[in-house]
Amino acid sequence: MKTVSSFGLTLFSSALLLAATARPLHADTDCLTCHSDTTMQDANGKNIGVDANKFHSSIHGNLKCSDCHKDIHDYPHPDRPAAVQCESCHTDEGASIAGSVHAKAAAAVSGTTTDSGAGWKGHPCTGCHGNAHEIVTKTDPNSTVYPLNIPKTCGGCHGDPAMAKKFHLPNVYDLYIDSIHGFALGKEGLLVAANCTSCHGAHKILSHTDPHSSTYRTNIPGTCGSCHVGINEQYQKGVHGKAVAAGNTSAPVCTDCHTAHGIVEPTSADFRMQSTPICGSCHRDKFSTYRDTFHSQLGLLGGYTETARCWDCHRAHEVLPTSDPNSPVNKANLIATCGRCHAGANASFVQYQPHANARNRKLNPALYYIRLFMNLLLTSVLTFFMLHTVLWLIRSRLQQVKSKSSGGKNA
Amino acid sequence: MPEPIPTVTAPVPKASIAVPPAVPEKPRYFLRFTLGQRSLHAVLLSTFLGLAATGLMMRFSGSIWAIRFAKLVDGFGTILFFHKFCALVLTIAFLVHVREIIARGIFKRDKSIFWGPTSMVANWKDVKDLFGHMRWFLGLGPKPKFERYAYWEKFDYWAVFWGMVVIGFSGYAMWFAPFFARFLPGWALNAALVIHSEEGLLAILFIFSIHFVNTHLRPDSFPMDMVIFTGRESEEEFKTRRPEEYQRMIAEGKSATRITDAPQPWLINFSRAVGFTAILIGLTLLVLTLSAYIAG
Numbered sequence: 001m002k003t004v005s006s007f008g009l010t011l012f013s014s015a016l017l018l019a020a021t022a023r024p025l026h027a028d029t030d031c032l033t034c035h036s037d038t039t040m041q042d043a044n045g046k047n048i049g050v051d052a053n054k055f056h057s058s059i060h061g062n063l064k065c066s067d068c069h070k071d072i073h074d075y076p077h078p079d080r081p082a083a084v085q086c087e088s089c090h091t092d093e094g095a096s097i098a099g100s101v102h103a104k105a106a107a108a109v110s111g112t113t114t115d116s117g118a119g120w121k122g123h124p125c126t127g128c129h130g131n132a133h134e135i136v137t138k139t140d141p142n143s144t145v146y147p148l149n150i151p152k153t154c155g156g157c158h159g160d161p162a163m164a165k166k167f168h169l170p171n172v173y174d175l176y177i178d179s180i181h182g183f184a185l186g187k188e189g190l191l192v193a194a195n196c197t198s199c200h201g202a203h204k205i206l207s208h209t210d211p212h213s214s215t216y217r218t219n220i221p222g223t224c225g226s227c228h229v230g231i232n233e234q235y236q237k238g239v240h241g242k243a244v245a246a247g248n249t250s251a252p253v254c255t256d257c258h259t260a261h262g263i264v265e266p267t268s269a270d271f272r273m274q275s276t277p278i279c280g281s282c283h284r285d286k287f288s289t290y291r292d293t294f295h296s297q298l299g300l301l302g303g304y305t306e307t308a309r310c311w312d313c314h315r316a317h318e319v320l321p322t323s324d325p326n327s328p329v330n331k332a333n334l335i336a337t338c339g340r341c342h343a344g345a346n347a348s349f350v351q352y353q354p355h356a357n358a359r360n361r362k363l364n365p366a367l368y369y370i371r372l373f374m375n376l377l378l379t380s381v382l383t384f385f386m387l388h389t390v391l392w393l394i395r396s397r398l399q400q401v402k403s404k405s406s407g408g409k410n411a
Numbered sequence: 412m413p414e415p416i417p418t419v420t421a422p423v424p425k426a427s428i429a430v431p432p433a434v435p436e437k438p439r440y441f442l443r444f445t446l447g448q449r450s451l452h453a454v455l456l457s458t459f460l461g462l463a464a465t466g467l468m469m470r471f472s473g474s475i476w477a478i479r480f481a482k483l484v485d486g487f488g489t490i491l492f493f494h495k496f497c498a499l500v501l502t503i504a505f506l507v508h509v510r511e512i513i514a515r516g517i518f519k520r521d522k523s524i525f526w527g528p529t530s531m532v533a534n535w536k537d538v539k540d541l542f543g544h545m546r547w548f549l550g551l552g553p554k555p556k557f558e559r560y561a562y563w564e565k566f567d568y569w570a571v572f573w574g575m576v577v578i579g580f581s582g583y584a585m586w587f588a589p590f591f592a593r594f595l596p597g598w599a600l601n602a603a604l605v606i607h608s609e610e611g612l613l614a615i616l617f618i619f620s621i622h623f624v625n626t627h628l629r630p631d632s633f634p635m636d637m638v639i640f641t642g643r644e645s646e647e648e649f650k651t652r653r654p655e656e657y658q659r660m661i662a663e664g665k666s667a668t669r670i671t672d673a674p675q676p677w678l679i680n681f682s683r684a685v686g687f688t689a690i691l692i693g694l695t696l697l698v699l700t701l702s703a704y705i706a707g
Contacts, residue, residue: 291473294585294604300472301481304488344589351597352588358605370602374609381570381613385621388563389629391548396630 030075031065055133068132084132086125096203097124105167128153128202145202148185150195151176158196175262192227199223199260215260218244220253234317241317252282257316266316269305279310286310289355306341313337313354441649442671444642447511452639453685454504455571460692461497463615465490467696470608471703498582505575528558528659531569537562556654563625574614581607612700619697623690635690640682641674 031050034040038049055061066072068084087094097103106124126132130144138145144153151173157163159173176182176196184193199215206213214223221241225232235241235254243251257278264271276299280287290296290310298307311319313329320327328337334350342349356364358371444452468477468490481487516524523529539555541562546552560568581603584591588600627635638644650657660666674682 292604294469297469297472298487298491301468301478301487301490304486304491342589346589346592348595348597349589349592349600352592352600353598356598356601358601364598364601366598367601367605371605371609374606374613378609378613378616382616382621385563385617385625388545388548389621389624391545393624393629395548395550400630 050133054131057136058134059137060133060135083123090125093125093203096201100203100205101207102127102205127157145197147191147193147195148189150197151182151185154196170261172261175259179261179263180265181263194227198227217249217253218247220255224254231317234315238315238317238319239321240319250282272305272309273299275311276309283310285357286355289357292356292358293354295354308341308354312341438673439646440643440671440673441646441666441669442642443638443644443649446642449639449642451504451508454500456685456689458497458501458504459614459618460689460696461493462501463611463619463696464692465494465497466608466611467615467700467703469494470612471700474699474703474706476699476703495586498579501575502579505579528656529560531560531565533562533565533569537565556658557652557656558659559653559656561653567622567626570614570617574610577610578607578614581610615696615700619693619700623693627686627690635683635686637674637679637682637686640686641678643671643674 032052035048035050036052038047038051040047040049042048060068068086069081070085070088071078071082085094087097102124123132128145129135136143140146141148143149155173155177158169159171161171163169164171177186181194184190185195201214206216208215208217210216211218213219221232221235221244225235232241236245240251240253244253257275258266276290276296277287280290291300295308298304299309315328318326320330322329322331324330325332327333335345335347338350338352339345353364356367358364358367361368468480469487471477481490484490512524515521525532526534536558540557543552543555544562547554584595584600584603585607592600626632626639638648644652660669
């Protein structure tokens with residue numbers, strides 16, 4: 001559907017014919033006399049036709065043309081009618097969009113302010129809402145902003161590689177479509193599944209670097225939590241949630257582990273396989289010691305997705321310090337926690353250290369000396385026999401050459 | 412092709428073809444290893460290769476070849492299953508061997524198992540042989556006259572014996588961790604992985620470099636000592652390799668009890684195929700191990 005974005009251009013043919021006979025316009029029918037031709041174009045080839053039926057059944061169908069095209073009172077009308085100011089009625093939306101990333105981007109492109117909409121490629125509203133004369137309510141499945149249609153609408157720009165490159169945006173559309181939200185929305189038609197606007201808002205979309213943005217780091221738990229209420233409650237009780245609430249911006253929020261657009265089912269093999277290094281990107285020492293263990297070795301090679309990952313023991317959202325009696329890794333709870341996988345785990349079994357560091361003499365002296373002994377054994381045996389073998393090889397070869405040249409037998 | 416092989420230590424068929432004019436009668440063959448012993452070695456060899464290959468993939472689970480192979484066999488589950496399967500078979504072989512030692516040594520009161528020239532237990536002669544051998548390496552003395560089992564063969568035996576106990580015990584401790592935790596402290600489970608993997612690495616590096624060269628690839632045996640596969644060696648080989656045992660046999664007048672037929676051609680070919688495959692797999696694993704070590 002090609003969008004008619006503005007009437008701000010000359011109606012050449014009509015103007016030439018009827019230039020002399022100006023008269024007031026009284027009814028929509030007067031406008032539609034000309035504009036009902038849906039193939040009608042202006043001098044620039046822009047479609048300026050209006051489908052009367054669609055217009056009348058649209059949400060604005062009971063308005064008069066001049067309610068929006070306020071500068072047109074009689075005929076012939078100006079060559080370049082002013083851009084329609086939707087915000088004259090939609091005040092809040094107008095104010096919201098004026099401070100949004102879209103307005104800033106438009107300003108950056110055109111080098112002008114955006115109050116008049118002059119900087120937009122099209123009209124600031126119709127870019128998302130579609131043909132101005134055919135706008136229907138957002139609960140209508142035909143609406144471009146009906147929840148199930150929103151990703152496609154936003155994706156018109158944000159799924160365009162050229163656009164992504166130009167504005168240094170990740171190609172979020174593809175990520176979203178393949179994500180659990182995209183799947184729920186697109187494949188299963190779940191109206192409640194998160195679409196673009198659920199997280200970013202519709203009109204007042206702000207950059208994630210803006211502290212007022214719904215996607216600003218510290219606001220993300222609240223944003224996701226508007227749907228995932230239960231998870232957010234757990235998260236807020238955990239160390240990460242508390243740190244974020246206390247203003248620690250380096251503590252992880254939802255998107256650090258789940259990503260923003262390419263969110264996968266957290267119990268899926270893919271997620272279980274990819275996510276341990278995410279925790280490890282902050283908890284480096286714990287990750288390194290985890291990688292020394294069987295849990296990690298099992299996990300890395302794939303196929304054993306049920307092997308313990310960070311969150312299987314520490315929980316994913318309500319991560320608590322070991323000292324907290326509610327923590328699954330608190331001493332009192334270890335038998336239950338380990339026992340979830342290891343049937344028959346007892347008090348001795350749970351003394352196993354999932355993050356033991358055999359290289360650290362202070363933390364794990366027994367393990368340190370065992371490793372040292374094994375390494376010494378390995379190097380001494382190999383060194384001795386390597387030397388033994390090399391000398392033997394040389395001697396045998398010499399003997400062989402000697403006996404061959406003398407025609408005798410070797411030893 | 413391997414370089415020309417000296418007549419005396421040449422593999423059996425070549426010697427029998429090349430030598431006849433020099434030897435008045437057909438060369439005699441002596442049995443060194445019984446079918447049971449050879450079978451035990453065969454089981455040890457094949458399960459060790461399986462354990463090494465799967466074990467290395469777990470030890471170096473971050474390496475590209477491990478991950479690629481894991482994908483090929485549909486993940487870690489298959490690798491661990493195969494590792495455990497080989498471990499079980501090897502455990503059975505180990506128990507069969509121990510049962511035999513007990514049967515012979517304790518029930519039949521065969522003391523030659525524990526001491527004497529045919530025992531695997533190290534004795535003073537082994538110490539003398541070790542130093543004598545090294546003097547010979549440096550050209551400072553004559554080559555020692557070895558008995559039935561030379562000191563490095565005894566070392567191989569005990570290294571495998573100790574290795575199986577240590578690796579086996581630590582392996583089963585991890586396999587049945589909750590059970591072992593009934594009588595082991597928790598940190599022992601941490602130690603089990605360290606010991607299992609270090610001892611496993613030692614075994615792999617030792618077998619695929621030292622054992623291969625000492626037993627098969629050194630010039631006197633090159634490319635392979637077939638006796639562990641055929642069980643038989645010619646009188647010439649016997650005499651040069653283990654002169655002390657040969658002389659003892661003659662002195663004790665027991666040569667007749669050990670004389671056997673020449674190895675059949677099919678047995679030689681089969682042994683070659685098995686032996687070379689094992690060496691090829693072993694050397695490949697050795698290269699992968701070293702590369703993983705260097706890569707960190």
